[in-house]
Amino acid sequence: MKSKTLWEGRFAAPADNAFYRWQSSFRFDRRLLEEELAASRAYAEALAGAGVLTAEECRAITAGLDRITARARADAGYLATEAEDVHHFVEMKLVEEIGPVGSKLHTGRSRNEQIATDLRLFVKKQVDAFRVQLAAWLAALLDRAEELAEVPLPGYTHGQRAEPILGAHWLLAYAEMFFRDADRLGECRRRADVLPLGSGALAGSLVPLDRAALARRLEFAALSANSVDATSDRDFLLDFLFALALIGLHLGRWANEAALFASAEFGFLALPDAYATGSSALPQKKNPDALELIRAKSGRLWAACTSLFVALKDLPLGYSKDLQEDKEPLFDACDTLAAELEIATGFQRAVGFHTARMREAAGAPTLNAAAAAHYLAERGVPFREAHARVGKLVQSCLGQGIGLESVPLETLRRFSPEFDQDIYNHLRLDAVLASHDVPGGTAPARVRLALAEARQRLAQLQK
Numbered sequence: 152m153k154s155k156t157l158w159e160g161r162f163a164a165p166a167d168n169a170f171y172r173w174q175s176s177f178r179f180d181r182r183l184l185e186e187e188l189a190a191s192r193a194y195a196e197a198l199a200g201a202g203v204l205t206a207e208e209c210r211a212i213t214a215g216l217d218r219i220t221a222r223a224r225a226d227a228g229y230l231a232t233e234a235e236d237v238h239h240f241v242e243m244k245l246v247e248e249i250g251p252v253g254s255k256l257h258t259g260r261s262r263n264e265q266i267a268t269d270l271r272l273f274v275k276k277q278v279d280a281f282r283v284q285l286a287a288w289l290a291a292l293l294d295r296a297e298e299l300a301e302v303p304l305p306g307y308t309h310g311q312r313a314e315p316i317l318g319a320h321w322l323l324a325y326a327e328m329f330f331r332d333a334d335r336l337g338e339c340r341r342r343a344d345v346l347p348l349g350s351g352a353l354a355g356s357l358v359p360l361d362r363a364a365l366a367r368r369l370e371f372a373a374l375s376a377n378s379v380d381a382t383s384d385r386d387f388l389l390d391f392l393f394a395l396a397l398i399g400l401h402l403g404r405w406a407n408e409a410a411l412f413a414s415a416e417f418g419f420l421a422l423p424d425a426y427a428t429g430s431s432a433l434p435q436k437k438n439p440d441a442l443e444l445i446r447a448k449s450g451r452l453w454a455a456c457t458s459l460f461v462a463l464k465d466l467p468l469g470y471s472k473d474l475q476e477d478k479e480p481l482f483d484a485c486d487t488l489a490a491e492l493e494i495a496t497g498f499q500r501a502v503g504f505h506t507a508r509m510r511e512a513a514g515a516p517t518l519n520a521a522a523a524a525h526y527l528a529e530r531g532v533p534f535r536e537a538h539a540r541v542g543k544l545v546q547s548c549l550g551q552g553i554g555l556e557s558v559p560l561e562t563l564r565r566f567s568p569e570f571d572q573d574i575y576n577h578l579r580l581d582a583v584l585a586s587h588d589v590p591g592g593t594a595p596a597r598v599r600l601a602l603a604e605a606r607q608r609l610a611q612l613q614k
Contacts, residue, residue, distance in 0.1 A: 157239055157262070177234040180478050184230070186272040187237045188220050190265065190348060193368040195256055197349075197360045203259070208252050215248035216241070237269070238262045259351065259358030263382040263470040267347040270477070272369065274391050277485055278340040284492040285333045285398070286612045289326055291499040293605055296322040300598060302506045303513035303584060304419060314521055315513035315583055318504070320593040323601055328401040330605075333612050335394045343387040346371035350378035353469050382470050385463055385477055392456040395484050399449035402491055406445040409502070413439055419512070421503030426494065441498050451487050455480035510580075516554035517545050519578045522586060523555055526577050530569040540567045554578075 159165070192213050199209035219241060222229045234240035245253035299318025306316040346369060349355070349362040355378040362374050375381035412419040422437050430436035462476040520541050527537035544566045548555055556578040563570040576582055588594040591601070 156235055157242070157257075171235075174472070174475075175234070176236045176475050176478065177240055179482065180237045180266075181230050181240065182482055183237050183266075183269040183273055183478075184223055184241070185220070186269040186276075187241050187265065188216050189272065190268045190369060191241060191256060192216050193365055194260060194348065196368060197362075197365050198256070198258060198358065200361050200364065201358050203358055204255060208255060211249045211252055212245065212256055215245045215253060218248055219244050236262070236266075238265050259356045259360070260348075261350075261352035261382070263352050264347050264350040264378075266474075267350070267382055267384070268369075270385075270388060270481075271343045271345065271347065271371075273481075274343040274387060275340055278336045278343070278391070281395075281398075281488070281492075282333055282336055282612060284489065284496075285329055285336070286609060288492055288496045288499070289329055289333075289605075289609050289612070291496050292322050292326045292329070293602065293609060295499060295502075295504075296326070296602060296605075299504065299506070299509075300602065301595065302504070302509055303580060304509035305512050305515065305518060306593075312512070312515060312518055315518055315580060316593040317584060317595065317598050318506075318509060319598050319602060323598070323605060325401070325405050326605055328404075329398070330608055330612075332394065332398045332401060335397065336391075339387065339390045339394050341372075342390055344372040345375050345381075345387075346373070347375045347381035347384075350375060350381040353382060354378055379468050383466065383468055383474070385459065385474060388477055388481060389456070389459055389463070392452075392459055392481065392484055395488050396449070396452040396456045399452035399488060399491065402495055403446045403449040406442040406495070409498075410439040410442040410446070413442075413502075417512075418505055418508045421505060423498065423501035423503065425501055426498040441494050445491050445495055448487050448491055452484050455484035455487075514554075514580045516552075517548060519555055519580070519583045520545050522577050522583045523574070525586070526574055527567055527569050532567065532569055537567070 156166070156171075165171075195204065195209050195212040195216070198204040199206060204212070230240075232240065232243075234243060242253065242257060245256060247253075296319040299322065302318040303315045304318050304321060305312040306314050306321070346362065346366040348365055348369070349360045351357065366372075366374055375384075409420060411417055413422050422439055424437075426441040427437045428440040430438065458480040459477050462473050466473055523544070524534065524537045524541040527540065528534045532540070544555065544558070544563070547566075548558065556575055560570065560572060560574070563574065577586070585594050585596075588597060590597065
């Protein structure tokens with residue numbers, strides 16, 4: 152091995168080269184370099200505050216850390232070195248930069264608490280980034296919903312046409328999912344906002360650190376209450392990965408429905424050229440590959456969550472090397488979801504709507520059957536009986552290939568004498584939509600109000 156390990160003093164013989172490379176994590180945990188450097192700067196100041204470092208030594212260490220930061224940002228090749236992990240890399244480079252005084256930075260500190268701190272810093276930063284992306288995605292949803300505020304389309308249950316709804320109401324249903332996701336990420340951030348630094352390897356630092364000052368310096372809201380728990384806790388990562396997986400699930404639901412609605416069988420959406428591909432064999436094809444990949448990649452997010460869950464299962468207290476397996480699923484999940492949100496937002500802004508086809512489908516025969524049953528119920532017919540009478544009427548209409556609104560009043564009265572001439576006003580598409588006049592309903596006035604409220608919620612998220 153070309154570089155000294157951080158633990159070789161205890162051993163009479165060096166580690167097997169293959170084993171050393173296999174158990175080393177710098178190839179992936181280098182992604183935490185910015186967090187490691189930030190935590191190290193704060194720790195140097197805490198050591199100075201505790202009298203372990205002189206002011207001059209503290210300045211030398213922080214200046215060295217700054218040079219490492221600058222070099223890493225400017226030259227990707229700078230990271231192409233042999234190191235066991237990101238902590239080893241920083242310590243090794245710091246000694247190269249400023250000499251033996253760099254080794255003092257590790258006084259009273261353990262990699263167990265370092266990685267716990269780095270991960271919490273990383274999660275907080277990622278939550279903030281994802282909430283920005285969710286805000287952009289929600290803005291795209293709401294912008295397109297505004298365009299469909301007066302456009303009806305069929306709503307579905309069990310994959311079958313059920314009742315007409317407004318297109319805006321359809322898109323707002325997805326917006327609700329993602330507003331919940333944004334709130335859930337906020338809760339993840341709150342639970343991650345606890346500083347473990349100062350916990351040592353297990354029992355707490357041997358240096359009388361001012362942990363409150365450390366927390367202020369690193370912008371943590373609270374201190375960990377138990378050093379054993381702090382060094383082995385990854386609940387905050389499970390929370391975060393579950394939140395990402397749920398966002399992926401919601402994106403997959405939207406993508407699946409959008410792909411169906413873009414098919415010739417539905418014909419509600421027009422795939423944008425920029426987010427579709429063609430066929431190598433069939434010249435006429437335009438394929439919804441963007442939507443299909445969004446739908447499929449939710450599996451990677453669930454896999455990341457499951458991978459960490461299994462790694463944590465039955466672990467004893469204290470740090471175990473098993474916890475090294477938390478990082479690759481975390482990074483992959485972050486990258487996967489960030490790309491999904493970017494593509495979904497672009498697609499949503501570019502997709503076309505075939506509003507005439509949507510309106511035609513919303514007015515299909517018998518989608519106003521619930522309105523007819525409600526009409527009878529308002530006139531004293533017990534609802535279950537009204538339901539049965541209208542069901543028989545629907546059978547008759549389907550057999551003739553006509554809608555309820557086309558049935559003569561004399562015929563309607565054979566099914567239920569309570570029908571009167573005004574029934575036809577209740578069966579019009581606009582009347583059916585307007586009849587759902589409750590908070591959360593699809594009546595146009597309610598949908599307009601929901602859009603305005605969603606805009607207010609988005610403004611709060613954007614802050």
